[in-house]
Amino acid sequence: MRYARVLGIFWRSALLAESEYRLNFLIAALSSIGGAAGTLFTMWLLFAGRGNLSGWAWPEALVVLGIFLMLDGLIASVLQPNLSRIVGLVQQGTLDFVLLKPMDSQFWVSLRNISLWGIPNLLIGIGLLIYGRAHVAGSVGTLWLAPVALALAAGTVYSLWFCIASTTIWFTKVWNATEVLRMMMEAGKYPLAVYPRGWQIALTFVLPVAFFTTVPAEMILGKRPWEWLWLAGGLMLVLLLASRWFWRYALRYYTGASA
Amino acid sequence: MRLLLYRARTLLGVNYSLMTEYRAEVCLWVLAGIMPFIMMGVWMQASQDGSFGLNAVDFARYFLVTFIVRQLTVIWVIWEFEYQVVEGKLSPFLLQPMDPAWRFLAAHLGEQLARLPFWVLLVGLFFYLYPQAWWVPSGYGVMLFIPALLLTYILRFLIQYTLAMLCFWLERASAVETLWFMPYMFLSGMAVPLSLFPEAVRTVVMWTPFPYMVYVPVQMLLNPGQVNVPLSFAVMGLWIVGFWLLNRWLWRLGLRQYSGMGG
Numbered sequence A: 001m002r003y004a005r006v007l008g009i010f011w012r013s014a015l016l017a018e019s020e021y022r023l024n025f026l027i028a029a030l031s032s033i034g035g036a037a038g039t040l041f042t043m044w045l046l047f048a049g050r051g052n053l054s055g056w057a058w059p060e061a062l063v064v065l066g067i068f069l070m071l072d073g074l075i076a077s078v079l080q081p082n083l084s085r086i087v088g089l090v091q092q093g094t095l096d097f098v099l100l101k102p103m104d105s106q107f108w109v110s111l112r113n114i115s116l117w118g119i120p121n122l123l124i125g126i127g128l129l130i131y132g133r134a135h136v137a138g139s140v141g142t143l144w145l146a147p148v149a150l151a152l153a154a155g156t157v158y159s160l161w162f163c164i165a166s167t168t169i170w171f172t173k174v175w176n177a178t179e180v181l182r183m184m185m186e187a188g189k190y191p192l193a194v195y196p197r198g199w200q201i202a203l204t205f206v207l208p209v210a211f212f213t214t215v216p217a218e219m220i221l222g223k224r225p226w227e228w229l230w231l232a233g234g235l236m237l238v239l240l241l242a243s244r245w246f247w248r249y250a251l252r253y254y255t256g257a258s259a
Numbered sequence B: 001m002r003l004l005l006y007r008a009r010t011l012l013g014v015n016y017s018l019m020t021e022y023r024a025e026v027c028l029w030v031l032a033g034i035m036p037f038i039m040m041g042v043w044m045q046a047s048q049d050g051s052f053g054l055n056a057v058d059f060a061r062y063f064l065v066t067f068i069v070r071q072l073t074v075i076w077v078i079w080e081f082e083y084q085v086v087e088g089k090l091s092p093f094l095l096q097p098m099d100p101a102w103r104f105l106a107a108h109l110g111e112q113l114a115r116l117p118f119w120v121l122l123v124g125l126f127f128y129l130y131p132q133a134w135w136v137p138s139g140y141g142v143m144l145f146i147p148a149l150l151l152t153y154i155l156r157f158l159i160q161y162t163l164a165m166l167c168f169w170l171e172r173a174s175a176v177e178t179l180w181f182m183p184y185m186f187l188s189g190m191a192v193p194l195s196l197f198p199e200a201v202r203t204v205v206m207w208t209p210f211p212y213m214v215y216v217p218v219q220m221l222l223n224p225g226q227v228n229v230p231l232s233f234a235v236m237g238l239w240i241v242g243f244w245l246l247n248r249w250l251w252r253l254g255l256r257q258y259s260g261m262g263g
Helices: A002-018 A022-047 A058-083 A086-092 A095-100 A105-111 A119-134 A145-166 A175-189 A197-206 A209-220 A228-251 B002-021 B023-032 B035-049 B056-072 B077-086 B090-095 B100-129 B139-168 B174-187 B199-205 B215-222 B229-262
Strands: none
Touching: A002 A105, A022 A058, A022 A119, A022 B035, A022 B174, A058 A105, A058 A119, A058 A145, A058 A175, A058 A209, A086 A095, A095 A105, A105 A145, A105 A228, A145 A175, A145 A209, A145 A228, A175 A197, A175 A209, A175 B023, A175 B035, A197 A209, A197 B035, A209 A228, B002 B023, B002 B100, B023 B100, B035 B056, B056 B100, B056 B139, B056 B215, B077 B090, B077 B100, B077 B139, B077 B174, B090 B100, B100 B139, B139 B174, B139 B215, B139 B229, B215 B229
């Protein structure tokens, strides 16, 4: 409860600061629209008039893209503005002040800020998801799954992102590590089945992009039984706990500003 | 002339040493450019039923060369410039009897050298995993590729350096780069070989600077017959001249603004 109140205060102040840069929001909206249009155009060329691509019909592929854009929006709004700051906190030693606060430090570094940059992508994603699902022919899965599956995917993305960002404690200049992750996430724009075998293995086991977009989409579309939620939930929980453990472990190596 | 050579050598040496300090980060920068490999997978799989007139090996080579071109033409001057303007670090450079652009260019070339071993390694790994894609490019192709690549580099640097001039007026000019990246990603040939675009779209796009950043140099190496060589070089030259003039104009205008900010 206390944390919810603090979060409200955090985000209100962050949004106030953000409202200083209204032009940024316009730029974000324009680049989101451009990005979505470009991806749709690319996908249309990929389909090349065929009814389906590796078993995925056009509206079904739109659902995957919708989920990708929603996650990307969340990353831009919540993860990027917070986790990119860890570098600065460590370099300048101001992480000391965070650790001294009577509050969970992981909570603070993960949720202190919020930005509006991701909102356009989030909205476009929701739109594509709804449009795609409404146009799928034949049997489709239950709708209540959608928010649950998406929340699990978001949790998984967060945990992985946070682990990478935690490595800053050792390397300080690791800003680009999360950028690499973001580039690899691009692979989640398309259903896993449109990749050759080798790529599929890498995208499932090396970097679980499959669990970010394809698996939730399959559950929402009824292509996969809803019981898969347990697996997705289990994966998220394991990664979330791992991220907590990893943060604590990393903090042991943090020597502070004075050392 | 000797002084010029001496300056160039010193600047390059300093910047190369500086970048080798950040080896781990440079390695990550290389990895951040793996997007062509993602698209390679998608197109190789989609081409299996022969819908595109290009087979899996064609796509593999296309996107491999795309990766190489992207690595060789990585430009980040706008972030550096923004930092220097916002922090006021540009001022001491303005006192030197040398345009700061050369300093930025030298930093880029130094980073380019530091990055080289990492992407060469990745290319090697690719051929090891997928030996069918191995080929020796034609001499004619290489002869066209090298000048095209050089012009691509100049064009990319000039465009981003021109956008960077907006730092004098906007605080976050790198946001403009994010916006610029969108058409670059989809119209340059990085996501789709432009030969698959509908004819009308391609005709229009070929007049923009985007295809000359990826598609045209790649095709010059792979199939020079696919592009109109003299016209391509002419269009590239025109864009370079245009952006160069715009750049110098904005630079002069911006400096007045900048000194106003300091004073």
